[in-house]
Amino acid sequence: MRELLRKNIANLVPYSCARNDFVGEAEVYLDANENWRDFVGDQGRNRYPDPLCTQVRKALDEVLGLPFAHTVIGNGSDEIIDNLFRCFCNPGVDKVIIMSPTYGAYRVFADINDVLVEQIPLTSDFAIDFDALEGFLGQEKKRREGGKEDGRSKLLFICSPNNPTGNAFPLEEIERVCTLFEGITVVDEAYYDFSSLGSAVTLLPRFPRLVVLRTLSKCWSLANARVGIAVASEAICKVLTSMKYPYNVGGPSQELALKGLAQADKVQQVRSLTLGEKSRMEEALASLSCVVKIFRSDANFLLVRVGNADELYHYLAQKGIIVRNRSRELYCENCLRITIGSKSENDRLLAALAAYEEA
Ligand SMILES: *Cc1c(COP(=O)(O)O)cnc(C)c1O
Numbered sequence: 001m002r003e004l005l006r007k008n009i010a011n012l013v014p015y016s017c018a019r020n021d022f023v024g025e026a027e028v029y030l031d032a033n034e035n036w037r038d039f040v041g042d043q044g045r046n047r048y049p050d051p052l053c054t055q056v057r058k059a060l061d062e063v064l065g066l067p068f069a070h071t072v073i074g075n076g077s078d079e080i081i082d083n084l085f086r087c088f089c090n091p092g093v094d095k096v097i098i099m100s101p102t103y104g105a106y107r108v109f110a111d112i113n114d115v116l117v118e119q120i121p122l123t124s125d126f127a128i129d130f131d132a133l134e135g136f137l138g139q140e141k142k143r144r145e146g147g148k149e150d151g152r153s154k155l156l157f158i159c160s161p162n163n164p165t166g167n168a169f170p171l172e173e174i175e176r177v178c179t180l181f182e183g184i185t186v187v188d189e190a191y192y193d194f195s196s197l198g199s200a201v202t203l204l205p206r207f208p209r210l211v212v213l214r215t216l217s218k219c220w221s222l223a224n225a226r227v228g229i230a231v232a233s234e235a236i237c238k239v240l241t242s243m244k245y246p247y248n249v250g251g252p253s254q255e256l257a258l259k260g261l262a263q264a265d266k267v268q269q270v271r272s273l274t275l276g277e278k279s280r281m282e283e284a285l286a287s288l289s290c291v292v293k294i295f296r297s298d299a300n301f302l303l304v305r306v307g308n309a310d311e312l313y314h315y316l317a318q319k320g321i322i323v324r325n326r327s328r329e330l331y332c333e334n335c336l337r338i339t340i341g342s343k344s345e346n347d348r349l350l351a352a353l354a355a356y357e358e359a
Helices: 054-064 076-088 105-112 130-145 171-180 234-243 251-261 264-286 309-318 343-358
Strands: 071-074 095-098 116-119 153-159 184-188 210-215 228-232 291-294 301-306 335-339
Touching (some): 071 234, 076 105, 076 153, 076 210, 076 228, 095 105, 105 116, 171 184, 264 343, 301 309, 309 335, 309 343
Parallel strands (some): 095 116, 153 184, 184 210
Antiparallel strands (some): 071 228, 210 228, 291 301, 301 335
8 A cells, every 4th residue: 555655645754733642531631722711502612623533533433343443534535535536646647547437526626636537437328337447457567567657546436326327336346446446445335224135334344545435425415514534444544644634623522422322223214214215206207208217225315317408407496496407417418316315306407307397
């Protein structure tokens, strides 16, 4: 793993904040230049939060089985994605691999970090194209060994279940990618909690260059709190911890995460409701003549091909219902991505679609 890191990160002497310098319990803290008075709520808001999110990580271990020593918490998983670029990719030199159509943020973070993106598109039925992947990796290796190229593909992103297509990839396929790719394989499991397929977390003991991303933003109903999770080898966790902003997750967010994780049974109930609504919506949408195809979804949204996505998008927006128009993504012509909402929200969408058909 170390040879994949940027040199400046491998050699980094991390900033040591007050909460890192002294670990333990004391009666008087005069080490962080905080104000002694908490006048907004007497909840310790005058104090810096725990940089290591210790309580949250303990709860993640207990509730989700994500091993404590193998987690790093980010300000959303978006922060972790950005930090992976900053750890591994030399700007203007290295590359990353994405499999389109997929989560748009990977490309944006690549652009921000001046990192080239190699697209290895999914097949038109949204499966991993192993022929193309092996072909590309083989050629890259040859070029590198022939001394023709300085940079290399450092990160490969697999989003599973994939956004915006909705399908999860079988664990054997993810395992196969981890075996083929000599860089860091990042498996973004933002929608894992909705899926019935296995988690890449189970592959971690065998693949030290694997990073699995989870988030509390989707199934855990805490998008507002900004809590994302990297699960990885201790060595990768150490690097991610060394280079992140010291206090990257605020105290209120850590508290919200703890509150949410303490209510796993309620989350489970809401998840069942959502999945029930997903089946209902699949059936109802399938009966509409404006719907051409509904793609299989392992997440809490449906990718739906319609007759005219732009027109329908604007029609719904004008009725106050916003869906995501994904028509311009590869293989997603005339596709809308529809989040499964509450029963009444879903009913409003169905009513609007019924009116659209009549118009
Ligand atoms: C929503 C989403 C995330 C979540 O990002 P956060 O920053 O944790 O809110 C990550 N990856 C994908 C693919 C998503 O769709």
